[in-house]
Amino acid sequence: MTDFLVTNKMKKKDFIQHRTPFYSYDLKLLKETLEEAKSAAKKYDYHIHYALKANSNDRILKIIHEKEFGADCVSGNEVKKALEIGFPSSKIAFAGVGKSDEEILIGLANDIFAFNCESIEEIDVINQLAKGQNKMARIALRLNPNVDANTHKYITTGLEENKFGINSWELNNLIDRLPSWANIELTGLHFHIGSQITSMTPFKNLCIRVNEFNTWFRERNIHIQHLNLGGGLGIDYHEPEKNPIPDFELFFGVFNQFLQPFSHQEIHFELGRSLVGNCGSLNSRVLYIKKGIKTNFAILDAGMTELLRPAIYQAYHFIENVTSKSENKEFYDVVGPICESSDCFGKKIELKETKRGDYIKIHSTGAYGEVMSSKYNLREQNPVFYIE
Numbered sequence: 001m002t003d004f005l006v007t008n009k010m011k012k013k014d015f016i017q018h019r020t021p022f023y024s025y026d027l028k029l030l031k032e033t034l035e036e037a038k039s040a041a042k043k044y045d046y047h048i049h050y051a052l053k054a055n056s057n058d059r060i061l062k063i064i065h066e067k068e069f070g071a072d073c074v075s076g077n078e079v080k081k082a083l084e085i086g087f088p089s090s091k092i093a094f095a096g097v098g099k100s101d102e103e104i105l106i107g108l109a110n111d112i113f114a115f116n117c118e119s120i121e122e123i124d125v126i127n128q129l130a131k132g133q134n135k136m137a138r139i140a141l142r143l144n145p146n147v148d149a150n151t152h153k154y155i156t157t158g159l160e161e162n163k164f165g166i167n168s169w170e171l172n173n174l175i176d177r178l179p180s181w182a183n184i185e186l187t188g189l190h191f192h193i194g195s196q197i198t199s200m201t202p203f204k205n206l207c208i209r210v211n212e213f214n215t216w217f218r219e220r221n222i223h224i225q226h227l228n229l230g231g232g233l234g235i236d237y238h239e240p241e242k243n244p245i246p247d248f249e250l251f252f253g254v255f256n257q258f259l260q261p262f263s264h265q266e267i268h269f270e271l272g273r274s275l276v277g278n279c280g281s282l283n284s285r286v287l288y289i290k291k292g293i294k295t296n297f298a299i300l301d302a303g304m305t306e307l308l309r310p311a312i313y314q315a316y317h318f319i320e321n322v323t324s325k326s327e328n329k330e331f332y333d334v335v336g337p338i339c340e341s342s343d344c345f346g347k348k349i350e351l352k353e354t355k356r357g358d359y360i361k362i363h364s365t366g367a368y369g370e371v372m373s374s375k376y377n378l379r380e381q382n383p384v385f386y387i388e
């Protein structure tokens with residue numbers, strides 16, 4: 001893939017003349033966001049692992065690594081990528097409901113911080129593989145707290161009806177088996193209730209459940225070294241320019257207020273979207289304005305192959321016509337060129353009067369954007385611009 005670093009020498013005007021579509025990243029905003037998250041977490045001695053799945057672009061990962069974040073991985077390749085960038089294995093957590101044997105072996109070979117385990121069956125397999133390698137595997141139990149994240153159903157993960165995590169009724173069975181797993185060291189409890197959570201209430205409810213689980217283990221004399229509260233903090237997709245950086249102080253403050261860890265328990269988080277979401281944009285041009293029965297379609301040269309979120313979870317992104325000089329505003333259904341009806345970025349979007357060739361910026365695409373792009377319809381691989 002072609003990478004361009006846009007510095008002061010290369011003017012903004014030059015980069016928007018490039019063939020569209022393409023992603024661009026504001027590295028200054030990324031760094032400011034990371035600094036704010038870091039200083040808010042430092043206040044309480046909290047540890048942050050960056051969730052690579054939100055954006056695993058090398059240049060972005062290097063910056064996150066330089067700021068000394070840990071890594072949260074959901075595949076063997078993400079573990080490999082984190083190591084390659086330089087994240088220390090002692091700061092790598094490995095989550096995921098379906099880890100293959102091969103992926104588990106990568107984690108074992110590198111003595112990672114913890115496997116976040118999602119079932120008794122998985123712990124059994126990790127134990128066997130660790131035995132074969134003569135290793136001890138550190139694990140955290142991903143527990144299902146049955147807390148509603150009040151977010152889109154496809155990004156809700158902490159309810160008993162979801163495929164994720166170990167449910168509370170399985171815990172007695174699990175701890176009965178614990179002594180028989182000779183190559184497993186249980187070090188933590190892990191939770192992740194969902195994504196794009198903008199109210200603090202679900203996080204408060206999570207704390208209350210975590211305290212109950214934590215006490216339950218303590219009463220059974222099981223020493224838990226770390227609590228991992230996962231990620232999920234949302235960003236402002238509606239007014240990204242007004243609120244480019246999420247309120248990390250408010251977020252960590254909720255945990256400080258409601259979580260009751262025992263002494264010496266470390267507190268970890270796995271943030272993805274909130275760290276990288278607002279620093280990315282998808283840049284596109286209007287191919288055609290097509291008159292429909294009820295609405296005009298603005299057909300872009302970017303589609304669901306570049307940005308999948310609107311098609312799979314009706315996600316909202318702020319869309320802006322950057323080049324129109326018109327004083328008039330009109331409503332458009334903003335769609336892509338892909339042969340799927342769900343290839344739509346937004347219905348009834350108000351834009352400055354738009355014509356063929358106008359330059360359209362889709363905001364807040366730094367998380368779950370470029371990483372989810374596909375070659376469907378044999379689409380081109382696009383270049384990426386980084387703005388310093």
Ligand SMILES: *Cc1c(COP(=O)(O)O)cnc(C)c1O
Nearest residue numbers: 051095195231232270271272273
């Ligand atoms: C996706 C994921 C995260 C990150 O979620 P964000 O909403 O991007 O902060 C953290 N932990 C786990 C286990 C995940 O699957």
